[in-house]
Amino acid sequence: MKLVMVTAVQEFQKDVLKLFKKANIESFSSSDIDGYKSVSSVLMTSNWFSSLKGGTESSLFFSFTDEENIDSLFDLIKVFNENLETNNPVRAIVLPIEKYI
Numbered sequence: 001m002k003l004v005m006v007t008a009v010q011e012f013q014k015d016v017l018k019l020f021k022k023a024n025i026e027s028f029s030s031s032d033i034d035g036y037k038s039v040s041s042v043l044m045t046s047n048w049f050s051s052l053k054g055g056t057e058s059s060l061f062f063s064f065t066d067e068e069n070i071d072s073l074f075d076l077i078k079v080f081n082e083n084l085e086t087n088n089p090v091r092a093i094v095l096p097i098e099k100y101i
Helices: 011-020 041-045 067-082
Strands: 002-009 030-037 055-064 091-098
Touching: 002 011, 002 041, 002 067, 011 055, 041 091, 067 091
Parallel strands: none
Antiparallel strands: 002 055, 002 091, 030 055
């Protein structure tokens, strides 16, 4: 069993849910998050209100699942990202689980 975590901009939330279903990951959790990218200091200083700028509305999905489901999910995400017209790819990571109850 492993933990898979996926982040995506809010616009891709329904797409990620479809990817999870296609990968046979039916049990998962999600949370709304704000995503941020580092901006060069030159751009930050040119904006008086730069500290007030919020992040991009994003979603975090995570699931404890089997490795074969994760492999399938990663293949699906790779294809999804290859067809994007934006600079906001879906990101995913896997963490091994040493113990669980």
